[in-house]
Amino acid sequence: MFDRKEQVMRKGMGVKATRMVWKRKRIPEFMGDNKAVADFLRRRSPLANTPCKYPDRGVSRGTCSCRPCRETMKAGRWAVVIRDWFLGFKSDSTIESGRNWKPGTVGYIVQQIRRAIAGERLDGIPRTGKKRGRPRNTANVPPNEELVVQNQGSAEISANGSEPLATLSKVA
Numbered sequence: 360m361f362d363r364k365e366q367v368m369r370k371g372m373g374v375k376a377t378r379m380v381w382k383r384k385r386i387p388e389f390m391g392d393n394k395a396v397a398d399f400l401r402r403r404s405p406l407a408n409t410p411c412k413y414p415d416r417g418v419s420r421g422t423c424s425c426r427p428c429r430e431t432m433k434a435g436r437w438a439v440v441i442r443d444w445f446l447g448f449k450s451d452s453t454i455e456s457g458r459n460w461k462p463g464t465v466g467y468i469v470q471q472i473r474r475a476i477a478g479e480r481l482d483g484i485p486r487t488g489k490k491r492g493r494p495r496n497t498a499n500v501p502p503n504e505e506l507v508v509q510n511q512g513s514a515e516i517s518a519n520g521s522e523p524l525a526t527l528s529k530v531a
C-alpha cells in the first residue's frame with residue numbers, strides 16, 4: 360500500500376516536473392521586452408484602464424461586469440502571470456495562493472496567453488518589440504495608444520490586491 364502510494368506520488372511529481380520544465384523553456388521571446396509586453400496586453404485588452412461604464416454604481420473594478428472593468432482585471436491578471444510565472448518561475452500554487460485565485464487559474468491564463476500568442480503569429484502581428492516606427496496594422500492600435508500606455512502602470516491595476524506590476528510601471 361505504501362509502496363504503491365509512493366510510486367504514484369513519485370510519478371505524479373515526475374510528470375509535473377517534466378511538464379513544468381518543458382513549459383519554462385519556452386518563454387515567448389517578446390516577454391523579455393517590457394514595451395512588447397505592454398503592447399501585447401493592450402492588444403488583448405484594449406479597454407483596460409479606460410473608465411468604468413457605470414461609475415455611479417460605486418462597485419470595484421473586480422466586481423463590475425462592464426467591459427472596461429473586465430478588461431482592466433484581465434490585463435492585470437495576465438501581467439501577473441507573465442511576470443511571476445513566465446518570467447519569475449513561481450509555481451502555479453504560489454501565485455494563486457498569494458492572490459486568492461482559485462486553483463487552476465494560473466494554468467488557465469497561461470493557456471489563454473499561449474493561444475493569444477499563437478493567434479497573433481497567424482495574424483502576422485509582430486511578437487517582439489523590435490519593430491520601429493508606427494505599427495503597420497493600425498486597426499489593432501487604439502487611437503489613444505500613448506494614453507493607455509501611461510495608464511498601464513497606474514495604481515488602478517496594481518490596486519487589485521497586488522503589488523505594483525513592475526513590467527507595466529517601467530513602461531509608464
Ligand SMILES: [Zn+2]
Nearest residue numbers: 411423425428
Ligand atoms: Zn465597470
